[in-house]
Amino acid sequence: xxxxxxxxxxxxxxxxxxxxxxxxxxxxxLFGGKMVSIEPGYCEIHIATQPDFLxxxxxxxxxxxxxxxxxxxxxxxxxxxxxxxxxxxxxxKISFLAPAFGEYLVGRGEVLRSGRTxxxxxxxxxxxxNGVEKPVAQMTTTMMAVPDHKK
Amino acid sequence: xxxxxxxxxxxxxxxxxxxxxxxxxxxxxLFGGKMVSIEPGYCEIHIATQPDFLxxxxxxxxxxxxxxxxxxxxxxxxxxxxxxxxxxxxxxKISFLAPAFGEYLVGRGEVLRSGRTxxxxxxxxxxxxNGVEKPVAQMTTTMMAVPDHKK
Amino acid sequence: xxxxxxxxxxxxxxxxxxxxxxxxxxxxxLFGGKMVSIEPGYCEIHIATQPDFLxxxxxxxxxxxxxxxxxxxxxxxxxxxxxxxxxxxxxxKISFLAPAFGEYLVGRGEVLRSGRTxxxxxxxxxxxxNGVEKPVAQMTTTMMAVPDHKK
Amino acid sequence: xxxxxxxxxxxxxxxxxxxxxxxxxxxxxLFGGKMVSIEPGYCEIHIATQPDFLxxxxxxxxxxxxxxxxxxxxxxxxxxxxxxxxxxxxxxKISFLAPAFGEYLVGRGEVLRSGRTxxxxxxxxxxxxNGVEKPVAQMTTTMMAVPDHKK
Numbered sequence: 001x002x003x004x005x006x007x008x009x010x011x012x013x014x015x016x017x018x019x020x021x022x023x024x025x026x027x028x029x030l031f032g033g034k035m036v037s038i039e040p041g042y043c044e045i046h047i048a049t050q051p052d053f054l055x056x057x058x059x060x061x062x063x064x065x066x067x068x069x070x071x072x073x074x075x076x077x078x079x080x081x082x083x084x085x086x087x088x089x090x091x092x093k094i095s096f097l098a099p100a101f102g103e104y105l106v107g108r109g110e111v112l113r114s115g116r117t118x119x120x121x122x123x124x125x126x127x128x129x130n131g132v133e134k135p136v137a138q139m140t141t142t143m144m145a146v147p148d149h150k151k
Numbered sequence: 152x153x154x155x156x157x158x159x160x161x162x163x164x165x166x167x168x169x170x171x172x173x174x175x176x177x178x179x180x181l182f183g184g185k186m187v188s189i190e191p192g193y194c195e196i197h198i199a200t201q202p203d204f205l206x207x208x209x210x211x212x213x214x215x216x217x218x219x220x221x222x223x224x225x226x227x228x229x230x231x232x233x234x235x236x237x238x239x240x241x242x243x244k245i246s247f248l249a250p251a252f253g254e255y256l257v258g259r260g261e262v263l264r265s266g267r268t269x270x271x272x273x274x275x276x277x278x279x280x281n282g283v284e285k286p287v288a289q290m291t292t293t294m295m296a297v298p299d300h301k302k
Numbered sequence: 303x304x305x306x307x308x309x310x311x312x313x314x315x316x317x318x319x320x321x322x323x324x325x326x327x328x329x330x331x332l333f334g335g336k337m338v339s340i341e342p343g344y345c346e347i348h349i350a351t352q353p354d355f356l357x358x359x360x361x362x363x364x365x366x367x368x369x370x371x372x373x374x375x376x377x378x379x380x381x382x383x384x385x386x387x388x389x390x391x392x393x394x395k396i397s398f399l400a401p402a403f404g405e406y407l408v409g410r411g412e413v414l415r416s417g418r419t420x421x422x423x424x425x426x427x428x429x430x431x432n433g434v435e436k437p438v439a440q441m442t443t444t445m446m447a448v449p450d451h452k453k
Numbered sequence: 454x455x456x457x458x459x460x461x462x463x464x465x466x467x468x469x470x471x472x473x474x475x476x477x478x479x480x481x482x483l484f485g486g487k488m489v490s491i492e493p494g495y496c497e498i499h500i501a502t503q504p505d506f507l508x509x510x511x512x513x514x515x516x517x518x519x520x521x522x523x524x525x526x527x528x529x530x531x532x533x534x535x536x537x538x539x540x541x542x543x544x545x546k547i548s549f550l551a552p553a554f555g556e557y558l559v560g561r562g563e564v565l566r567s568g569r570t571x572x573x574x575x576x577x578x579x580x581x582x583n584g585v586e587k588p589v590a591q592m593t594t595t596m597m598a599v600p601d602h603k604k
Contacts, residue, residue, distance in 0.1 A: 026215065063222075067217065138575075150207050391549055397543070
């Protein structure tokens with residue numbers, strides 16, 4: 001995928017996204033997600049395998065794959081917003097290309113188009129097994145910028 | 152929603168769905184999901200609030216809402232299959248109608264159309280707060296019947 | 303489907319929706335769509351079969367089924383808006399439950415949730431053959447209210 | 454988007470796809486679509502502007518954008534199938550990134566993953582105005598291979 005070039009409206013976007021991700025109980029504690037890269041309009045998050053994340057055959061539960069894709073896309077969108085704004089997911093669609101077996105999941109989110117209110121994003125999910133990365137899911141999503149009421 | 156009437160191909164479908172759900176580490180242990188109703192082409196699963204399921208504002212993380220909807224729709228499809236078949240999620244789309252606050256989530260999955268290979272399902276998710284049920288998400292999904300390799 | 307009850311913000315909503323539909327070249331002229339019912343949060347449009355609407359096997363082309371569902375959902379949303387606002391489609395997902403054979407198509411759009419900016423809608427499409435109505439497609443969509451620049 | 458490399462199972466795939474597209478009344482006659490490129494797992498179709506394809510503001514109706522994306526993705530999938538098989542659309546989701554103004558539409562469909570029965574595809578739609586190509590819509594879709602009953 002050709003990465004689109006985006007200009008961030010907040011020079012401190014990286015720290016803001018990292019802190020938001022780390023303070024999310026579900027993504028950081030329940031799923032153990034680590035944000036390994038954040039650029040304007042792009043975000044990469046990894047989730048390491050834990051037994052409770054798996055289905056009976058040993059592949060990742062779709063709910064965790066979906067949560068990872070949603071988060072990677074959401075932080076890609078957040079990276080482009082001004083301070084004081086937050087991102088909410090309006091909707092997403094995810095296609096499960098292949099079962100996700102391996103040591104960890106890689107989620108790469110990207111902003112396809114950034115509007116005033118709505119942000120169209122995509123996310124690609126890969127499973128890494130014995131060092132080999134394989135595509136397992138593909139998401140497209142609509143994100144909306146809203147005032148950040150936590151502050 | 153008018154419930155469609157379906158005929159199960161396996162008289163033992165309820166036990167089979169209950170056992171499958173209880174043996175899923177992600178749904179039963181990680182999310183604590185309980186299957187409270189299973190009928191031909193219909194399934195209801197509840198997930199009680201835990202601190203790690205929440206976002207910073209106290210509402211459920213979308214990943215858990217999505218996992219619940221996916222499971223409710225998947226078991227609705229499984230309830231109509233012959234023994235020896237399993238269900239995999241091909242894709243789903245979920246719309247987040249409102250933030251999900253409350254004591255627990257209710258997921259109701261339903262089969263819209265049951266084909267030979269593919270099953271079109273929907274799921275409605277509600278959050279229950281102080282005993283009041285409020286719609287928070289809506290999913291449509293394509294499920295595929297595959298041989299059950301766990302047996 | 304249980305119809306939700308909605309209150310229109312424009313008492314003249316029915317005329318406004320009818321006029322908008324009749325003035326759309328694509329829906330009214332190309333596809334010959336007729337709005338047969340418009341209520342607050344609900345719209346029904348019919349499209350009669352023409353040879354150019356069909357695939358090689360004689361069933362409706364998916365593009366026409368999709369256009370009908372999009373229009374029925376869009377006018378359901380427009381019926382709830384104040385004068386001076388227009389509706390644009392943010393995204394939709396459509397599932398093709400069965401091939402659409404028959405004399406005409408029926409599209410029934412409904413608003414699931416009406417927010418300030420975004421409107422979540424669904425649409426069900428039926429094909430009528432020898433007087434028998436059969437479900438052929440199901441859509442969910444996000445609509446956005448924007449200022450009507452045509453006026 | 455990095456184009457995936459695919460191997461066709463039918464050496465005559467290009468002629469088969471061209472003929473199928475030309476014989477579709479809706480795509481070839483109603484919308485005037487021209488297949489300008491067909492490669493293994495890839496298809497490009499153009500639709501020239503006609504007054505009846507437009508909305509009141511002069512942009513393409515979403516139904517035509519959707520039909521183009523569906524066809525481009527479908528022929529990308531068909532290009533990989535053995536003779537005697539046909540493609541049906543299971544479902545698609547389309548996001549409307551921007552209104553589509555211009556002289557013609559370009560639809561580029563691609564196969565993301567080709568399975569035995571199901572084919573995951575995407576399509577990007579561009580509007581060309583004064584020679585400048587602008588992205589206007591993005592689709593992901595599930596296609597299914599079925600026996601071709603027309604032969």
